[in-house]
Amino acid sequence: EAGVTQFPSHSVIEKGQTVTLRCDPISGHDNLYWYRRVMGKEIKFLLHFVKESKQDESGMPNNRFLAERTGGTYSTLKVQPAELEDSGVYFCASSQVRWAGELFFGEGSRLTVL
């Protein structure tokens, strides 16, 4: 069974550019989460999808971040325009159960904004 896959694994862009990160959850997992780890600090919650609906987007830092999950399958996270402080590792995770106990994480997309 394939795990959570993320693309790209690493992206280097200049300040002001746009980047789109993609996450393919484990098949059949309705719950999809985005997290990020900035500057080697704690892993911070960004948002939670249940199927195609945003259950909780309280962690989204500002309106430069847009997450979508059309059709309730894969999800994209767009950063536009990117700022220096957006650099970090963006993790996607999925789970079958709504109460987020064991989350299955992807390997992350490392974003470097120059």
Add this chain to the structure above:
Amino acid sequence: GESVGLHLPTLSVQEGDNSIINCAYSNSASDYFIWYKQESGKGPQFIIDIRSNMDKRQGQRVTVLLNKTVKHLSLQIAATQPGDSAVYFCAENSLMDSSYKLIFGSGTRLLVRP
């Protein structure tokens, strides 16, 4: 605000010794706690979990202890091996606002000396 944190950012142990990684949490309403392991270049991987109605749970070479009185969580690894070298995160499940997101601590790096 509510937070989950760790006492030590880096822990160095001799191969074969036992490791103890500590975590403090501040949300007394949290009722589910999880330890994740993140190896270099990979996403966090579930290790073990514990519910608040328990104070100890054992897995294979790992034990999680929960002290609700002082809001303290620890992960014990028996006979630490080189493959245990990683960053370890504790996380809590927050049911605030009917949200099911995990709140992570900043992580402890475990280094195993040969």
